[in-house]
Amino acid sequence: MKRLEWLLCAALLPAYAGVTVTPGDGENLVIRGRLVLAEQESDGRLVLAGDRIVCAGADCVEPAGATVLTVSEGYVFPGFIDAHNHVAYNALPKWTPPKLYQNRGQWQRSASYKAFKRPYDQLKKRGLICEMVKYGEAKALISGVTTIQGSPASRCLQGLVRNAENPQSGLLVSSAHVRTFILDVGGAPKIDWNETSAFLIHVAEGVDADALAEFATLKAKGLLSPGTAVIHGTAFGDEEFRQMGAAGSKLIWSPQSNLALYGRTTRVDLALRHGVPVSLGLDWNPTGSDNLFDELRVAERVNQQQFQGAILDRDWVAMITSHPAQALALDDYIGELRAGLKADVVILSSRAATSGQSLLDARLRDVAAVLVGGQLLYGDNDAMAAAGRADCDALTVDGAPKRLCAQTPKTPKGEQRLDDIRAALLKVYAGVAPLAP
Numbered sequence: 001m002k003r004l005e006w007l008l009c010a011a012l013l014p015a016y017a018g019v020t021v022t023p024g025d026g027e028n029l030v031i032r033g034r035l036v037l038a039e040q041e042s043d044g045r046l047v048l049a050g051d052r053i054v055c056a057g058a059d060c061v062e063p064a065g066a067t068v069l070t071v072s073e074g075y076v077f078p079g080f081i082d083a084h085n086h087v088a089y090n091a092l093p094k095w096t097p098p099k100l101y102q103n104r105g106q107w108q109r110s111a112s113y114k115a116f117k118r119p120y121d122q123l124k125k126r127g128l129i130c131e132m133v134k135y136g137e138a139k140a141l142i143s144g145v146t147t148i149q150g151s152p153a154s155r156c157l158q159g160l161v162r163n164a165e166n167p168q169s170g171l172l173v174s175s176a177h178v179r180t181f182i183l184d185v186g187g188a189p190k191i192d193w194n195e196t197s198a199f200l201i202h203v204a205e206g207v208d209a210d211a212l213a214e215f216a217t218l219k220a221k222g223l224l225s226p227g228t229a230v231i232h233g234t235a236f237g238d239e240e241f242r243q244m245g246a247a248g249s250k251l252i253w254s255p256q257s258n259l260a261l262y263g264r265t266t267r268v269d270l271a272l273r274h275g276v277p278v279s280l281g282l283d284w285n286p287t288g289s290d291n292l293f294d295e296l297r298v299a300e301r302v303n304q305q306q307f308q309g310a311i312l313d314r315d316w317v318a319m320i321t322s323h324p325a326q327a328l329a330l331d332d333y334i335g336e337l338r339a340g341l342k343a344d345v346v347i348l349s350s351r352a353a354t355s356g357q358s359l360l361d362a363r364l365r366d367v368a369a370v371l372v373g374g375q376l377l378y379g380d381n382d383a384m385a386a387a388g389r390a391d392c393d394a395l396t397v398d399g400a401p402k403r404l405c406a407q408t409p410k411t412p413k414g415e416q417r418l419d420d421i422r423a424a425l426l427k428v429y430a431g432v433a434p435l436a437p
């Protein structure tokens with residue numbers, strides 16, 4: 001190729017984040033690069049000690065002997081938070097609904113869905129819930145998710161990504177701190193707000209009067225509260241969002257799953273108009289996106305086509321970091337790059353001049369490194385090897401060589417590697433969804 005052509009090509013290609021590792025002999029870890037802080041983006045340093053951030057910004061001093069990760073052509077984000085999921089279902093492939101529905105009761109009762117769900121029941125019956133959850137966690141981790149909502153109560157949950165409702169998630173919260181309710185709102189439990197700070201509940205998942213009527217039930221049960229996070233709210237209009245805004249409630253949005261099931265999604269433009277904080281969640285693999293970046297792109301398409309761009313560039317980062325941390329009442333621990341919070345970090349290749357646009361353009365290969373509680377659990381093969389994690393599982397994601405540390409010694413079945421988990425699932429069900437399609 002002629003030099004000029006080569007230069008033109010190079011200019012059009014996205015820059016890939018380089019993570020150079022300089023091993024140290026001390027306890028600290030330092031990440032040098034472009035930090036995505038709550039108020040602004042800034043070139044600086046992130047200093048980690050154990051599982052915590054001790055300094056984040058341009059003025060941080062590097063402790064002597066620290067291991068240093070130098071990031072070029074990339075952004076250093078807080079770990080992403082998937083505000084709503086059904087993690088154990090993510091071993092299932094896509095479900096193509098035979099038609100669009102009006103509310104969630106309709107498809108849940110359908111013969112098509114019942115047939116689709118059979119492998120889930122079989123996998124569970126064969127005692128593979130640990131494998132199912134960990135597979136879902138691995139699927140989340142490769143897109144930079146460090147905390148996920150929607151895992152079943154289980155002793156398996158410790159060591160990979162944080163499971164929001166689970167007290168074993170490495171956060172000093174009780175099992176009642178975050179509560180989730182997935183059944184009909186009419187059966188919702190009474191919440192003791194002294195012990196529960198976040199209550200996540202499916203409300204108005206659908207587009208008809210039955211779905212909308214769930215809002216009245218939520219209020220009648222005294223559950224329209226600052227600690228309440230409504231999952232979906234698809235049937236809501238201006239008045240419902242006005243009341244949510246006045247009550248200080250939060251919204252969790254899963255556009256792709258809504259569109260696949262109902263042909264329509266939540267009026268997030270109205271939610272924003274009334275000051276309701278919005279978080280993004282993938283819902284689940286069967287009708288949701290394959291990964292967080294795809295879900296962000298679906299959200300952006302809806303934003304342009306239906307919301308007149310009401311969601312601004314800076315909102316995208318908040319929807320997968322600080323907003324879900326607040327909706328889950330875990331913002332004392334996660335959701336920002338700030339001293340005192342957990343060292344949950346994602347390093348992503350830069351594809352655009354802002355972190356928000358870069359997120360919308362991101363592919364799975366762009367996830368250069370993911371740390372949960374200061375532990376490097378996933379990343380580019382070279383960086384992982386240089387950081388002493390060459391023993392983790394090799395895999396190819398979106399054409400790029402990566403490593404993922406699936407082993408979690410403290411949990412039941414924690415010795416399993418990614419291939420063991422996949423093999424155990426495939427033995428029962430040949431249709432297991434790929435980790436990275």
Ligand SMILES: [Zn+2]
Pocket residue numbers: 084085086182202231283
């Ligand atoms: Zn759900």
